[in-house]
Amino acid sequence: MKEFFEQIKEKVEEIKNRPGTIFGLVFPYFLIVGILIGLYFVSKIEFLSRQKVPPVLRDTVVVADLQMREAKTVPPVNLSEIKNATPQLLSEGETLYKSNCASCHGETGAGGGPASAGLNPAPRNFTSPDGWKNGPKLSQIYITLQEGIPGSAMVSYDYLLPxxxxxxxxxxxxxxxxxxxxxxxxxxxxxxxxxNLSAGQQIPAQIPVAIAKTVIFRENEQYLAKVEAALTKIESSANKNLFSKVTNNGKVALMFLVKNFSNIESEQNFKKIVINNVNQNGFNGNIFNLSEQEWTELYKLITSVI
Ligand code: HEC
Structure with missing residues (x-):
C-alpha cells in the first residue's frame, strides 16, 4: 500500500517537471467542452437569431387623388411634317422656352437658370452630351415633356398641345x-x-374623387331627410317584414324610390321600375315571388311613407 502511494507521488513529481504532459492531459478535456458548447449553439441557432424587433418598413405609399382636369380635344398632328424643324416651329418653341423653361434650364440651355438654385438633380445642361435620362432625340424630349422626370423638379408638361x-x-x-x-x-x-398623335384624342373631364363625393352627397342631401323619415315610418308599420324581405338595403331602396317619385304614380309603373333595376336599387330577387296582393300592399306602404 505504501509503495503504491510512493509510486503515485513519484509519477506526480515526474509530471510536474514536464508541463507538456499536463497540457496533453488537460487539452482533450477542454476540446470536448468546447465542441459541446459549439454543438449546443448550432442546435439553437434558429432561436438565437430570430428577430424580436419587427423590421421597420418605410411608408412609401403616397395616396394621390385624381387631378382636376377640363375636357379637351387634342388635335391630330402629322408626324412626317412635324418631325422637321421649320422656322415657324422654332419661333413658337423659342417663345415657349423663354416663358416656361429658361428659369431652370437657362437662356443658353446650359442649366443654372435663376430657379435652379438648390435643385437636386440640377436642371439638365442641354449642351452636355452626358447623363440624359430619356435622351435628346425628338421623341425622347417629347416623352420627357409628356411624363416629366419622376423624382426631380422636371414636372410633366402634358397640358401643352402636341x-x-x-x-x-x-x-x-x-x-x-x-x-x-x-x-x-x-x-x-x-x-x-x-x-395617339396622328389620331388626336378626346380627353374627358376629370374631377378629384374627394370633390366628386361631396357633389354626390350634396345632390342627395335634399332626399336624405325624406328617406330617413320614410324608414322610421316603415319600421313602425304592420308591413315592415314585407319591406325588409324584398330589400337588401332599405335606405338605398327608398332613395331610389324618392328620386323616381314621379315614375311611381301607378302600381303598374312602380312594379316596372322596381323589377327593371332589381339588385341595383336596394331591392332583391324576392321581389319576383310576391303575389298580386303583396305587390299592392307594398305599393300602398311605399306611397304612404314617401
Ligand atoms: C423647375 C425647374 C424646371 C423647369 C421649369 C423645367 N425643367 Fe426640365 N429639367 C429640370 C430638372 C431638374 C431636370 C433634370 C432631371 C433629372 O436629370 O433627373 C430637367 C431635365 C430636362 C430634360 C432632360 C431629360 C433627360 O432626358 O434627362 C429636358 C429635355 C427638359 N428638362 C426640358 C424642359 C423643358 C422643355 C421645359 C419647359 C417646358 C423644362 N424642362 C422646364 C427642371 C426644370
Missing amino acids: EQKFALAHYIRTNFVPNPPEDSQSDLDALDATY
Whole structure:
C-alpha cells in the first residue's frame, strides 16, 4: 500500500517537471467542452437569431387623388411634317422656352437658370452630351415633356398641345444640343402609337374623387331627410317584414324610390321600375315571388311613407 502511494507521488513529481504532459492531459478535456458548447449553439441557432424587433418598413405609399382636369380635344398632328424643324416651329418653341423653361434650364440651355438654385438633380445642361435620362432625340424630349422626370423638379408638361411639345423639342435640339441624334422611323412610330398623335384624342373631364363625393352627397342631401323619415315610418308599420324581405338595403331602396317619385304614380309603373333595376336599387330577387296582393300592399306602404 505504501509503495503504491510512493509510486503515485513519484509519477506526480515526474509530471510536474514536464508541463507538456499536463497540457496533453488537460487539452482533450477542454476540446470536448468546447465542441459541446459549439454543438449546443448550432442546435439553437434558429432561436438565437430570430428577430424580436419587427423590421421597420418605410411608408412609401403616397395616396394621390385624381387631378382636376377640363375636357379637351387634342388635335391630330402629322408626324412626317412635324418631325422637321421649320422656322415657324422654332419661333413658337423659342417663345415657349423663354416663358416656361429658361428659369431652370437657362437662356443658353446650359442649366443654372435663376430657379435652379438648390435643385437636386440640377436642371439638365442641354449642351452636355452626358447623363440624359430619356435622351435628346425628338421623341425622347417629347416623352420627357409628356411624363416629366419622376423624382426631380422636371414636372410633366402634358397640358401643352402636341405641336407645342414638338416646337420646344426642336428649339432645344437646334439651339443647344451639339450634333443632336436623329429619330429613326420606328422611334417616331412608337411615339405615335403611345400618344395617339396622328389620331388626336378626346380627353374627358376629370374631377378629384374627394370633390366628386361631396357633389354626390350634396345632390342627395335634399332626399336624405325624406328617406330617413320614410324608414322610421316603415319600421313602425304592420308591413315592415314585407319591406325588409324584398330589400337588401332599405335606405338605398327608398332613395331610389324618392328620386323616381314621379315614375311611381301607378302600381303598374312602380312594379316596372322596381323589377327593371332589381339588385341595383336596394331591392332583391324576392321581389319576383310576391303575389298580386303583396305587390299592392307594398305599393300602398311605399306611397304612404314617401
Ligand atoms: C423647375 C425647374 C424646371 C423647369 C421649369 C423645367 N425643367 Fe426640365 N429639367 C429640370 C430638372 C431638374 C431636370 C433634370 C432631371 C433629372 O436629370 O433627373 C430637367 C431635365 C430636362 C430634360 C432632360 C431629360 C433627360 O432626358 O434627362 C429636358 C429635355 C427638359 N428638362 C426640358 C424642359 C423643358 C422643355 C421645359 C419647359 C417646358 C423644362 N424642362 C422646364 C427642371 C426644370
